[in-house]
Amino acid sequence: MTSSPPTADVDLFADDVLVDPYPTFAQLRELGPVVYLPRHDVYALTRYDVIRGALADTATFSSRAIAFNPAANDALRGTSLASDPPVHTELRATLTENLSPRALRGLKTTIETKADTLVADLVTTGSFEAIDALARAFPLEVVADLIGFTGEVRANMLRWGQAAMEVLGPMNQRTAENFPIAGELYAWCSQVQAEDLTPGSVGRGIFDAEARGAVPAGSAGHIIHQYLGAGVDTTIASIGNLIALFAAFPDQFDLVRADPTLVPSAFAEVLRYWAPLHAWGRAVTRDVEIDGHLIPGHTPGSVAYLVEGQNSVFVGDAVQVHGAANGFPGYTDPDAYRDSLAYLRETIRPQKLYLGHPYRRADGTPYGVELDRDQATEALRESVDIEGGVRGAAHRCLCHGLLDTDSAYSPFAPVADDLGYTGDPTLEPSPFFTTLHGYRTQFSHQHRHEEES
Numbered sequence: 392m393t394s395s396p397p398t399a400d401v402d403l404f405a406d407d408v409l410v411d412p413y414p415t416f417a418q419l420r421e422l423g424p425v426v427y428l429p430r431h432d433v434y435a436l437t438r439y440d441v442i443r444g445a446l447a448d449t450a451t452f453s454s455r456a457i458a459f460n461p462a463a464n465d466a467l468r469g470t471s472l473a474s475d476p477p478v479h480t481e482l483r484a485t486l487t488e489n490l491s492p493r494a495l496r497g498l499k500t501t502i503e504t505k506a507d508t509l510v511a512d513l514v515t516t517g518s519f520e521a522i523d524a525l526a527r528a529f530p531l532e533v534v535a536d537l538i539g540f541t542g543e544v545r546a547n548m549l550r551w552g553q554a555a556m557e558v559l560g561p562m563n564q565r566t567a568e569n570f571p572i573a574g575e576l577y578a579w580c581s582q583v584q585a586e587d588l589t590p591g592s593v594g595r596g597i598f599d600a601e602a603r604g605a606v607p608a609g610s611a612g613h614i615i616h617q618y619l620g621a622g623v624d625t626t627i628a629s630i631g632n633l634i635a636l637f638a639a640f641p642d643q644f645d646l647v648r649a650d651p652t653l654v655p656s657a658f659a660e661v662l663r664y665w666a667p668l669h670a671w672g673r674a675v676t677r678d679v680e681i682d683g684h685l686i687p688g689h690t691p692g693s694v695a696y697l698v699e700g701q702n703s704v705f706v707g708d709a710v711q712v713h714g715a716a717n718g719f720p721g722y723t724d725p726d727a728y729r730d731s732l733a734y735l736r737e738t739i740r741p742q743k744l745y746l747g748h749p750y751r752r753a754d755g756t757p758y759g760v761e762l763d764r765d766q767a768t769e770a771l772r773e774s775v776d777i778e779g780g781v782r783g784a785a786h787r788c789l790c791h792g793l794l795d796t797d798s799a800y801s802p803f804a805p806v807a808d809d810l811g812y813t814g815d816p817t818l819e820p821s822p823f824f825t826t827l828h829g830y831r832t833q834f835s836h837q838h839r840h841e842e843e844s
Contacts, residue, residue: 539592
């Protein structure tokens, strides 16, 4: 027999919890293996066996929602962090291929030289601020050389990397303040080209993998985003945690100094004992029972966030123009989509608009993910016009009745013909069928209401 899980009035992203989360984690584990957190409208899995089982079941616990706000999840689509197999497997293979011991062999001497130089300089000072002088300084140098960052991005690595992690929480003040900075990173990654990176770097290798078809077309920038967005801040935190724990347990530091072969195991233990990340999201694709408690399935949706005082709007998938690479906008509620476009266009009139993806113009060229006022006005106008065209074609098709045919667009082949759409409708998740089923549902509800009245 299933029951509702226990509830806890806990804010996992409050400052005091982030500084020391372990008492809160213990409290949640005591309540049960799954606990509902109404402040975030999420269900927290609290115990090892349950978490391990969920991570292994990617069909039920999808990575499409690793962050705790829709705008960040929209922006992360296309990365291995926010994808499921088989796409995740392809992207992950490219990540690990470029970080294997064999791939890094040529950089080993450079990394060791930088480490030796940094440590020697710090030792001569007698004392130093461990986070700034070591935990931050070393990863920034190494990652910059590893990926091949130069110029603007090299100078912005720290602020971009930190902001990319800060926006993964719920839409609180911390998240809102960091979205403009994270938007700079999203914009750069959506436009970066192979020639922007140092020859022979891991970044160039990712573009080589894309060129030979090892990863989906257009995914190189998303993969590089992960190195910077997910790798820098967590590495800094891990090194900082290592220093703090060695200071708290000097006997363990003495053991490692006496036997340097223990270093890899010591670092792994730091990751286990004091993890750099404390909460990671998943979207449930169906109702699922955990230890007798029911977790309801996920309902998709898009949300826009306005930063007051700046008139900057983070719209995620709420503004899609001509869609992404498939050339068709995808939404499940046509009226809600159109109403949100009209509100943004007529009431908000944003100075800056941040898209969840580099959506396309009519000629197929992509917008960046950061749009100025004129570009935002154009994108909103086109989005409204496109929705009107799709709405009209869908209405005509539905009024004439749906027919199953051999067309890949069946039963909405007349819509594709009417709009001149030739994109691949089998692409998952298919924006063509997602959108047309939305109009079909709306049409059915209206027809039923007319019959009842």
